[in-house]
Amino acid sequence: xxxxxxxxxxxxxxxxxxxxxxxxxxxxxxxxxxxxxxxxxxxxxxxxxxxxxxxxxxxxxxxxxxxxxxxxxxxxxxxxxxxxxxxxxxxxxxxxxxxxxx
Numbered sequence: 001x002x003x004x005x006x007x008x009x010x011x012x013x014x015x016x017x018x019x020x021x022x023x024x025x026x027x028x029x030x031x032x033x034x035x036x037x038x039x040x041x042x043x044x045x046x047x048x049x050x051x052x053x054x055x056x057x058x059x060x061x062x063x064x065x066x067x068x069x070x071x072x073x074x075x076x077x078x079x080x081x082x083x084x085x086x087x088x089x090x091x092x093x094x095x096x097x098x099x100x101x102x
Contacts, residue, residue, distance in 0.1 A: 018047040018069075020093055025071035025086035028095040037101065038073040038083040046072045049090075056087055058097040063087070068096060
């Protein structure tokens with residue numbers, strides 16, 4: 001039995017139905033004090049469906065191996081550490097984890 005995993009880019013134009021996902025992730029970034037490295041235009045963040053693996057810091061470990069939204073923000077120029085990638089639950093629009101920037 002073979003198992004193939006990957007990620008699918010589901011990003012759409014600005015104003016699409018992923019706007020609330022982007023906003024949820026942006027609010028989490030601001031709450032944690034991580035918004036300094038990101039450009040202020042949170043609505044241009046990239047939203048992708050991924051399968052959660054061990055690379056992420058999960059707020060709830062039950063999401064390991066499950067499909068979630070990954071939200072990546074564009075960084076400002078010349079930042080030392082990139083903006084963390086935020087994971088959002090597919091159905092509840094709630095942050096469930098993150099990966100710190102490098």
